[in-house]
Amino acid sequence: xxxxxxxxxxxxxxxxxxxxxxxxxxxxxxxxxxxxxxxxxxxxxxxxxxxxxxxxxxxxxxxxxxxxxxxxxxxxxxxxxxxxxxxxxxxxxxxxxxxxxxxxxxxxxxxxxxxxxxxxxxxxxxxxxxxxxxxxxxxxxxxxxxxxxxxxxxxxxxxxxxxxxxxxxxxxxxxxxxxxxxxxxxxxxxxxxxxxxxxxxxxxxxxxxxxxxxxxxxxxxxxxxxxxxxxxxxxxxxxxxxxxxxxxxxxxxxxxxxxxxxxxxxxxxxxxxxxxxxxxxxxxxxxxxxxxxxxxxxxxxxxxxxxxxxxxxxxxxxxxxxxxxxxxxxxxxxxxxxxxxxxxxxxxxxxxxxxxxxxxxxxxx
Ligand code: SF4
Numbered sequence: 001x002x003x004x005x006x007x008x009x010x011x012x013x014x015x016x017x018x019x020x021x022x023x024x025x026x027x028x029x030x031x032x033x034x035x036x037x038x039x040x041x042x043x044x045x046x047x048x049x050x051x052x053x054x055x056x057x058x059x060x061x062x063x064x065x066x067x068x069x070x071x072x073x074x075x076x077x078x079x080x081x082x083x084x085x086x087x088x089x090x091x092x093x094x095x096x097x098x099x100x101x102x103x104x105x106x107x108x109x110x111x112x113x114x115x116x117x118x119x120x121x122x123x124x125x126x127x128x129x130x131x132x133x134x135x136x137x138x139x140x141x142x143x144x145x146x147x148x149x150x151x152x153x154x155x156x157x158x159x160x161x162x163x164x165x166x167x168x169x170x171x172x173x174x175x176x177x178x179x180x181x182x183x184x185x186x187x188x189x190x191x192x193x194x195x196x197x198x199x200x201x202x203x204x205x206x207x208x209x210x211x212x213x214x215x216x217x218x219x220x221x222x223x224x225x226x227x228x229x230x231x232x233x234x235x236x237x238x239x240x241x242x243x244x245x246x247x248x249x250x251x252x253x254x255x256x257x258x259x260x261x262x263x264x265x266x267x268x269x270x271x272x273x274x275x276x277x278x279x280x281x282x283x284x285x286x287x288x289x290x291x292x293x294x295x296x297x298x299x300x301x302x303x304x305x306x307x308x309x310x311x312x313x314x315x316x317x318x319x320x321x322x323x324x325x326x327x328x329x330x331x332x333x334x335x336x337x338x339x340x341x342x343x344x345x346x347x348x349x350x351x352x353x354x355x356x357x358x359x360x361x362x363x364x365x
Pocket of ligand 1: 080081082083084087088089128130161
């Protein structure tokens with residue numbers, strides 16, 4: 001009896017080209033933008049699985065089996081003046097997101113206790129506002145960082161929006177901030193579709209001030225907002241030029257009441273392909289999977305590591321829920337991965353070679 005099953009022809013050329021690019025990355029050769037575009041445009045499922053497999057090798061080569069865990073605490077929530085269209089904390093949108101002013105020091109230390117108990121390295125203090133200027137709020141925030149640093153419970157990290165004054169970045173560094181999250185969100189081309197109350201350039205300049213202060217840069221973006229694959233590719237290359245140390249990839253979790261509430265979700269395989277392409281372009285950086293992973297990837301979550309992710313945001317996000325930390329830790333154990341990142345700091349990363357203060361991120365809720 002004749003089978004009615006269609007057998008797809010195997011494209012050995014694409015298979016060989018993915019392997020060739022993967023071997024080049026392992027040898028330390030940066031891939032070009034044209035090569036990056038080609039990887040983002042791969043459309044055949046078998047090719048995408050080849051890509052994931054090579055991304056996994058690249059992760060293992062540069063990062064071993066260590067996984068960096070971070071968590072966040074919202075030190076001031078809701079009522080933000082900005083209009084980021086994905087964000088439940090903007091004052092412009094009707095959402096159920098909570099609102100409160102600066103939290104008390106004890107609440108930060110309680111979050112640090114929880115982070116430590118879960119083996120989390122970095123605790124990011126995140127605030128919903130446009131940015132930070134000199135004044136009493138900066139003084140209070142700096143006190144929180146000093147207390148966190150003194151406690152020795154977690155690495156003091158921050159995500160406090162736009163900084164226009166070098167002195168503010170310097171104050172944060174003196175107070176103990178080691179790593180600051182400020183996402184580019186998307187490509188420069190797509191950015192006006194995401195936010196119009198501040199510019200891409202404001203974000204680039206903020207990162208320049210932070211780098212100049214000696215603060216490590218955590219910068220990435222959100223995928224699934226309606227951007228093209230080319231936009232995702234451009235984002236990855238901008239982050240490479242910028243010299244980001246940690247690259248968080250958020251996947252849009254549309255919040256009712258926000259302008260992006262009805263955006264069609266990305267297919268899980270396209271999300272994994274994006275992570276893998278980022279690993280090819282940013283082989284030594286921490287690629288952290290943050291907001292939206294549980295809802296968008298469902299039972300394919302553990303495949304983020306096969307796709308090249310080396311870091312994970314654990315605990316709840318700013319306005320959406322994550323799966324319990326215990327479940328994440330069990331997932332890492334089952335995969336033979338080690339969440340102990342202490343001995344595996346930022347020092348293995350190549351210098352970006354750019355000029356501090358002249359390079360080209362906010363809390364991605
Ligand atoms: S992402 Fe940040 S700056 Fe933008 S609206 Fe939300 S809290 Fe405000």
